[in-house]
Amino acid sequence: MNIMETKLKDMLSRVYKPGRYTGGETNSVVKEHGPGKVSIALAYPDMYEIGMSYLGIKILYHLLNERDDVVCERVFAPWPDMEAELRTQGESLFSLETRTPLAKFDVIGFSLSYELTYTNVLNILDLSGIPVRSDTRGEGDPIIIAGGASAYNPEPISPFIDAFLLGDGEEALPAFLEAYRALKDGGAGRNDILRGLARLKGVYVPSFYRAMHDEAGEFLWLEPCVDGVPRVIESSRVELENAYYPVKQIVPFIKVVHDRIAIEVMRGCPNACRFCQASAVTRPVRLRSPEKVRELCLKTYENTGYEQVSLLSLSSVNYPHIGKLAAQLIKDLKPKGIGLSIPSLKIDEAFYELPEMISEIRKAGLTFAPETASDETRKAIGKDLDITVLCRSAEIAYKHGWRRLKLYFMVGFPGEAEDEAERIISLAKELSELKKGVSGAPAEVSVSVNPFTPKPHTPFQWLGMRDRAYLEKVRSRLTGRNTRKVEVEFHDIDQSMLEAALSRGGRRTAEAVHAAWKAGSRMDSWREHFNYGRWKDAFKTAGLDLEEEASRIYRPGSPLPWGHILPGYGEEKLAAEFARSGFSPER
Numbered sequence: 337m338n339i340m341e342t343k344l345k346d347m348l349s350r351v352y353k354p355g356r357y358t359g360g361e362t363n364s365v366v367k368e369h370g371p372g373k374v375s376i377a378l379a380y381p382d383m384y385e386i387g388m389s390y391l392g393i394k395i396l397y398h399l400l401n402e403r404d405d406v407v408c409e410r411v412f413a414p415w416p417d418m419e420a421e422l423r424t425q426g427e428s429l430f431s432l433e434t435r436t437p438l439a440k441f442d443v444i445g446f447s448l449s450y451e452l453t454y455t456n457v458l459n460i461l462d463l464s465g466i467p468v469r470s471d472t473r474g475e476g477d478p479i480i481i482a483g484g485a486s487a488y489n490p491e492p493i494s495p496f497i498d499a500f501l502l503g504d505g506e507e508a509l510p511a512f513l514e515a516y517r518a519l520k521d522g523g524a525g526r527n528d529i530l531r532g533l534a535r536l537k538g539v540y541v542p543s544f545y546r547a548m549h550d551e552a553g554e555f556l557w558l559e560p561c562v563d564g565v566p567r568v569i570e571s572s573r574v575e576l577e578n579a580y581y582p583v584k585q586i587v588p589f590i591k592v593v594h595d596r597i598a599i600e601v602m603r604g605c606p607n608a609c610r611f612c613q614a615s616a617v618t619r620p621v622r623l624r625s626p627e628k629v630r631e632l633c634l635k636t637y638e639n640t641g642y643e644q645v646s647l648l649s650l651s652s653v654n655y656p657h658i659g660k661l662a663a664q665l666i667k668d669l670k671p672k673g674i675g676l677s678i679p680s681l682k683i684d685e686a687f688y689e690l691p692e693m694i695s696e697i698r699k700a701g702l703t704f705a706p707e708t709a710s711d712e713t714r715k716a717i718g719k720d721l722d723i724t725v726l727c728r729s730a731e732i733a734y735k736h737g738w739r740r741l742k743l744y745f746m747v748g749f750p751g752e753a754e755d756e757a758e759r760i761i762s763l764a765k766e767l768s769e770l771k772k773g774v775s776g777a778p779a780e781v782s783v784s785v786n787p788f789t790p791k792p793h794t795p796f797q798w799l800g801m802r803d804r805a806y807l808e809k810v811r812s813r814l815t816g817r818n819t820r821k822v823e824v825e826f827h828d829i830d831q832s833m834l835e836a837a838l839s840r841g842g843r844r845t846a847e848a849v850h851a852a853w854k855a856g857s858r859m860d861s862w863r864e865h866f867n868y869g870r871w872k873d874a875f876k877t878a879g880l881d882l883e884e885e886a887s888r889i890y891r892p893g894s895p896l897p898w899g900h901i902l903p904g905y906g907e908e909k910l911a912a913e914f915a916r917s918g919f920s921p922e923r
């Protein structure tokens with residue numbers, strides 16, 4: 337039964353930010369459930385403000401709701417105060433649109449964009465009364481599917497998901513739901529439905545594969561255990577130019593992280609930084625024409641009234657029409673008082689043309705990602721960036737009114753210079769001081785440093801993460817060096833360790849995820865809820881050591897738990913790229 341209005345009001349009166357759970361936002365879609373329609377709840381395993389900033393959810397939500405044969409609703413991970421309310425009141429987690437308990441949907445589709453949200457997936461299922469493990473679900477339970485960046489190594493979450501959909505969802509998800517409906521209408525049971533779905537491109541049904549291990553518990557290979565399922569799962573791709581974009585998209589009532597019109601100008605990245613999973617799993621590069629971007633942008637503005645437009649891609653300066661498009665959009669948007677931002681700028685000569693145009697409207701902070709302060713390491717990781725060009729770009733930006741810079745670095749690459757910490761500080765200071773020559777005062781520079789976490793499907797997938805002692809040493813050399821103009825922030829080492837252990841784990845790692853959730857872990861990406869000790873114990877319960885898993889080295893040619901997934905280059909090409917870096921797994 338759907339939750340009673342009065343009871344919900346009462347519960348919401350006791351939680352922080354009730355707007356996370358009310359739905360009813362402008363442009364949200366409420367449709368009737370009923371015969372002849374497939375119902376799907378798109379679930380984002382983090383809180384509303386994060387999920388509603390994610391473009392993928394908006395695209396799929398509106399795309400599916402434009403179909404008469406689909407009812408698509410949303411659900412986000414409830415914050416612990418709302419979880420406590422649901423549990424004490426004995427209520428199921430419900431969708432935002434019609435407050436339908438999740439267990440009543442035909443399909444629940446999770447977007448996995450970060451490994452530290454995995455326990456939220458289990459929690460959402462449990463709060464909905466759906467068995468968390470796929471092998472204990474029955475005929476009446478929804479089919480649980482998942483996609484997104486983290487799904488490219490599905491194994492650490494595979495016992496909880498019935499089917500993964502790998503790649504772009506714009507064509508694959510409607511095709512999946514059509515196939516589901518045909519199988520269901522034809523009288524197929526749960527297992528036969530999954531067998532039918534497993535034949536579609538980009539679909540991986542983990543229960544149809546058995547993971548083989550040696551006596552020491554080391555992964556050997558993944559073996560199909562039913563006929564007709566592929567050995568290698570290739571991901572789906574769409575052309576961006578004509579890919580669906582929701583011009584009448586939801587406008588949240590409460591402030592979300594990215595409150596603006598976000599339009600993808602390019603999918604994929606022509607650069608191939610060897611650590612970068614985002615680029616590795618979105619090949620090949622696809623473009624949207626400037627005419628199309630402009631048309632979508634103006635239509636979306638009419639329907640939403642947003643005051644900011646963001647041109648989205650992994651590296652927007654590599655979009656070949658960026659100058660022309662930015663100039664045209666500024667002409668269109670400036671009279672309406674709308675700002676334009678272009679995140680993810682890679683620095684090269686093309687950047688020199690941009691600040692003048694963008695500063696017409698916006699003089700907020702500018703973000704650069706040199707990744708390392710050492711030229712040798714930068715070459716080894718394949719980051720095509722010249723520090724002289726970076727300095728020149730910063731100077732030009734200062735001349736056009738920018739006052740703040742944000743710099744992203746990673747530490748922990750093999751063979752990293754002893755004095756990497758000092759080099760980072762000195763580069764940040766140099767960039768800050770450059771502004772003195774332009775306007776007499778140094779710039780504010782914030783430096784964000786992340787431990788390097790090797791990711792599947794990249795040329796660095798075989799490397800282990802650097803050990804805790806090393807990372808703590810670099811952190812102590814970096815922090816405490818804050819000045820009034822240069823501020824350093826070092827990402828939590830414990831969370832990075834867990835991310836590394838989960839991102840390259842296998843099926844045994846899934847047992848650690850289950851144990852951590854059972855012990856109370858959820859909202860692990862939020863420092864105030866993250867409990868590293870609990871995670872270490874959970875890995876022990878699964879017979880694993882968390883930090884050994886994080887620093888695990890795989891030899892090129894040895895079996896990889898994600899080897900059956902093929903999103904981009906095959907292993908041979910990745911191994912050649914790895915060799916070109918000059919890094920060795922042993923360091």
Ligand code: SF4
Binds near residue numbers: 606607608614650
């Ligand atoms: S430029 Fe950015 S998105 Fe592109 S490959 Fe390098 S790190 Fe990845």
